[in-house]
Amino acid sequence: MSKIAVADIGKALTPGEVARRSGVAVSALHFYEKKGLIHSVRSSGNQRRYSRDVLRRVAVIKVAQRIGIPLAEIGRALAELPDGRTPNAHDWKRLSAHWRHDLDERIQSLTQLRDQLDGCIGCGCLSINACRLRNPLDELSEDGPGPRLLEPE
Amino acid sequence: MSKIAVADIGKALTPGEVARRSGVAVSALHFYEKKGLIHSVRSSGNQRRYSRDVLRRVAVIKVAQRIGIPLAEIGRALAELPDGRTPNAHDWKRLSAHWRHDLDERIQSLTQLRDQLDGCIGCGCLSINACRLRNPLDELSEDGPGPRLLEPE
DNA sequence: CATTGATCTCAACCTTACTTCAGGTCTCAA
DNA sequence: TTGAGACCTGAAGTAAGGTTGAGATCAATG
Numbered sequence A, B: 001m002s003k004i005a006v007a008d009i010g011k012a013l014t015p016g017e018v019a020r021r022s023g024v025a026v027s028a029l030h031f032y033e034k035k036g037l038i039h040s041v042r043s044s045g046n047q048r049r050y051s052r053d054v055l056r057r058v059a060v061i062k063v064a065q066r067i068g069i070p071l072a073e074i075g076r077a078l079a080e081l082p083d084g085r086t087p088n089a090h091d092w093k094r095l096s097a098h099w100r101h102d103l104d105e106r107i108q109s110l111t112q113l114r115d116q117l118d119g120c121i122g123c124g125c126l127s128i129n130a131c132r133l134r135n136p137l138d139e140l141s142e143d144g145p146g147p148r149l150l151e152p153e
Numbered sequence C: 001c002a003t004t005g006a007t008c009t010c011a012a013c014c015t016t017a018c019t020t021c022a023g024g025t026c027t028c029a030a
Numbered sequence D: 001t002t003g004a005g006a007c008c009t010g011a012a013g014t015a016a017g018g019t020t021g022a023g024a025t026c027a028a029t030g
Helices: A015-022 A025-032 A054-067 A071-077 A089-121 B014-024 B024-033 B052-066 B071-079 B089-121
Strands: none
Touching: A015 A025, A015 A054, A015 B052, A025 A054, A054 A071, A054 A089, A054 B089, A089 B052, A089 B089, B014 B052, B024 B052, B052 B071, B052 B089
């Protein structure tokens, strides 16, 4: 018997319990399982039984989703933990620090967009070639002089 | 003849031109048209011809999408303009001010999430009932005392 | 006139993240 | 033991935002 085996059946959670306590639907649990984000064992009657840490796993998934991380990437991150274990405090520290970085980038790019938008709200914008909103990646000046994207109106 | 009729055919743009100059694929133009976000007239040979302001319209659509506004809502906003006209400077001011508000809310909620995450990175978090990350909407205390969502581990 | 590239329509497909449905099985309290 | 409610599987559906393909026509150039 492995030490990592699913916890005593006595303490196992049914799908309904996990759904109620984690706030995700049973169908979502099936879905996560198919994608390899969570795992279960089966009862004698082929019903799923979850060990307690599925709750923590689902919590991690939900937080990551709020951050905007796609399930596939969440799955990859979880899969990289040794023995497919549920993140412990140390793992969580690493994961969350990583995702916090992603989040920061998202916030920054939205903030930049907001600043550009502010600069454009009053300027009769979207009609001017130089508008940074319209040309966010500075993808201009490839075919010589003259208007890019839009002509002056 | 209405003053709002599509501009002289002489100045009309072909789908390819619009695609090149706006940066969206021809298939996307078709898609936007089906959704009612842009319009076209047809040449004698049944090909689409766009009046110049489609470029501005597409620019508005792209900015709104960057902000995170779904197409359906963009469509609704554009449809509310008189005569289905393309936003002029004044319209743009109103639209962008509105969307800027949405953007601000998105930034705020992400920033709040980030702050919660910061508070949780070091705390061995996700194992504590009171964790604000796990219980973002403060949906607790509905079934008396004891653990919510997750038990202490 | 012929060819090549641009367009046309409509249907089908794609991705993400799930939900819903149908038909059948388990579990558990009374 | 029995009935209600929970659970099972696999397939199909949903929503957003498009893309891809097939088969046919247009438009412009040599």
